[in-house]
Amino acid sequence: MKTKISLLLLLIAFSVSSTFAHALWIETASTGKKGQAQEVKVFFGEYESKEPDSAKKWFSNLKEFNLVLTAPNGSTKVLTATPDVLFFKTSFTPDQDGTYKLSIVHEVKDIYEHAKIEYYAFADVTVGNEKNNSIFPANALLTIRPEKNALKAGETTTHELIYNKAPFAKQKISIVNPDWKKEEIETDATGKYTFKPAQKGNYFLEAFTEDKTPGTLHDKSYDKVWHLVTYFTKVK
Numbered sequence: 001m002k003t004k005i006s007l008l009l010l011l012i013a014f015s016v017s018s019t020f021a022h023a024l025w026i027e028t029a030s031t032g033k034k035g036q037a038q039e040v041k042v043f044f045g046e047y048e049s050k051e052p053d054s055a056k057k058w059f060s061n062l063k064e065f066n067l068v069l070t071a072p073n074g075s076t077k078v079l080t081a082t083p084d085v086l087f088f089k090t091s092f093t094p095d096q097d098g099t100y101k102l103s104i105v106h107e108v109k110d111i112y113e114h115a116k117i118e119y120y121a122f123a124d125v126t127v128g129n130e131k132n133n134s135i136f137p138a139n140a141l142l143t144i145r146p147e148k149n150a151l152k153a154g155e156t157t158t159h160e161l162i163y164n165k166a167p168f169a170k171q172k173i174s175i176v177n178p179d180w181k182k183e184e185i186e187t188d189a190t191g192k193y194t195f196k197p198a199q200k201g202n203y204f205l206e207a208f209t210e211d212k213t214p215g216t217l218h219d220k221s222y223d224k225v226w227h228l229v230t231y232f233t234k235v236k
Contacts, residue, residue, distance in 0.1 A: 025230040026123040055083040060110040072098025097128030120229040124149035144231040167191025176204040
């Protein structure tokens, strides 16, 4: 009997971890120039395994995401992205100095494993002298907030994880480095953690939490809400 219970718990844990091996993320260069087009790509799949899904196979209403660009002066614009083979792509042309924030907040319309799924994806683009852009969508319940964008290898900065407008203490953050190796760190009592990239290249940060509050979505009931956030940055 104990063996059967152990196997059941293992299967449940595998189901949850397999679901959230899939994530939504934004890729772009962390620096840009005024008057020069900045390419942006949106992926869905398993980042650590280097397995983005075909854009044709994105499930539920995932293709209906809104990619919002928040300029340094606080103005916002929804960027129209078109499908490619493994991602959706778009671009924007900076016209201000400061940091542009790219963000996606997406509620999946279908219930999966009795859970409602909320995806959040962020990336920053610094133009000229950096000034941190702390403007996040009001409906982004889980956010990764960098103290500084456009880092250099070996440089240390402090990031913050926020959940439901409060610092998220003692929460795990996964970081995938340019060699596709993952490490897990934990936020402190104030929801902060130190980020010190050792080498140049792409860094993928991810956090997850489960809210066990039941509800109804499109006349379908759910027992919990899964929140998954990603942050992408390129280190020089």
